[in-house]
Amino acid sequence: NAARHGVFSALLAHEGMTGPGPIFEGEMGFEKQLGVSLGNLGEKFHGSPSMILKTSIKYWPAEYHSQSAIEAALFLRSQIGDVSKIKRVVIESHDASVDIIGSEPEKWKPKTRETADHSLPYITAIALIDGEITDRQFEPERFKDPDVWKFLEDVKVERNAELSAMYPDAVGNIVHVDLADGRRLTRRVDYPLGNAKNRLKDSAVEGKFLALIERSIGESRAKKIIELVWKLDEAKNVDELMQALQMPDEK
Template identity: 45%
Template sequence: MEETVAEQIGFYASKTGMADFAQESIKEGKRRILDSLAVMVAAVNAPPVASAKRLLRRWPTAQGSTVIGSDLKASPQDASLVNGIMVRYLDFNDTYLSREAIHPSDMIPALIALAEAFEASGEDLLKGVLVGYEVACALADAATIRDRGFDHVSNIAIGAAAGAAALLELDFERAFEAVNIAGVNAAALRQTRAGELSMWKGCAAAYAARHGIFSALLASEGVTGPKPIFEGELGYMKAISGPFNLPRLTPQATRILKTSIKWWPVEYHSMSAVEAATRIVSQIGRVKPEDVERVRVSTFKVSYNIIVKDPEKWRPKSRETADHSLPYITARTLLDGDIWLDSFEDVKMRDTAFLELAEKMRVEVDPRYDELYPEAVPNSVEVSLKGGRVYSEEVIHPKGHYKNPLTDEELRLKFARLTAEKLSPEELEDIWNMVMSLDRLRYVGYLMAPLSRL
């Protein structure tokens, strides 16, 4: 009898180990952890993070996992929620593009919290991360769920359960049940990313990852879940994804090699538009709206549907909407010459220069670009000035894309820029070295200690 999807994932999570992984995958796992820690540090005081911390302070505990940037300890699932909001809030963590687009590093804070609570080693954490990436990305390869009204974080819940099962070294039966439990409550609605976006945009994946590791914890104590959770009469395929065959899960965990690290804090489909806009600014200087006749942006259908078509994307009123708005992101880059964390402050969104430039902007879908996606994220930006001069730039694989990856030096520069206000150069060096030698770290808690003192 053919294995069910949950059985395939359970077998993979329980049987795959460090000896199976490709060295390139192990290195990229370390780089994704470093990237995630930097983004988390930068978001340590973000509004939804502060709200979640206040909630945890109502029921303090002396043991558990570190809540970054505080003296708080919490259960691994609760620490994973707060730290997970940090990794996602700035829209600056990694991306995997396939039939579904996901941010697999959304699982990293949850797996770190679990590893710390169970006094696991750095090698245990790496195993959990690489298994989680492989499973979540394979699910993204298998089916598109956004067009059916469901959010991509459904994949994160199941991937996190698999990663947690691997980290905790659950046997097949318990790993299998972790997937069943995670799957039955994995459905998340796509309304999270429609219209004017709320704080929940930065919380949804953290909530899903929390559910994933808690599913593994329940399974570790003998709780069972419904089955077959994917193929069943009222299962995941019937309700959420439609029928699919799970692509082969690679023992070498090579899907992480096709994830991309962000160089700018924007929704990934707009990344190449930012790079194109910066190239134009390098030629003509920062754009002044009064000098512009028109701006034309060419993109692809998936990009248009996610970050252009809603009226709210043309007049964003929240940070969450602005960093998911191709018109705003492109205009802001042309106006300022760059885009960074402060580009999404209220004063910037209300800026009359942006409003004036947006009025002169048109965004269109180029069918040629549809043919390149998801292996590329092509955008072109054309600025026509009064007087007749026209400047145009096209970018297919932006900096940080897996086909144009960041070097270690560039990743370190991103890390330093994001953490400059919170970490000393010595602390940065210690964390960098600890993660780069993570497979030799005896206890993940050593990594978290300096992050509690921010």
């Protein structure tokens, strides 16, 4: 929403609209209205790195608190092979994760995409079953599959005090898989792929973008957009990028 307002304000300014000059320090400005002092704004952009450098990127198309559980589950899936050997799954998670995506009954029987991609038990289970997390895992025929719901009956979510204490610096999950032969396989991930402390490589970010957009606009155009974005700091304006981003029926 902040970005939307910023773009809208820029468009208004471009068309010639003006407003009060001292919007921050004026008599009815931002500072006095909120009772704060921003000081010299210019100085705030020097010294410590900008918060944007601490941005995390979701690698998989699911709620962020589940990202480390997905990574753990996919690793375990590679070790298990035959998922029919799985008898029980236990997910240890932090309080925020449990409260948001791992406690309500509907998380074990998702009936909408919005519930499925915000369900820690479903997301973890389907990563184990399918060995991947893509848009396909959030299609109705997948998350409503009776066999998947049956599998979910043996998935349990537990709170972990250590993980809760590490949050939000870490967004960890521990996944345990109990097998029919009596073995328990465990994988813990504190900083999932794409976290600010476990950054995605540029190629992985490009790969995610291509996977999401290529089917809509084609590979060559998608790659052109990537090229323009990487050179955005050299561009005199964003006209070429905006043209590339337009859908065909908008031209």
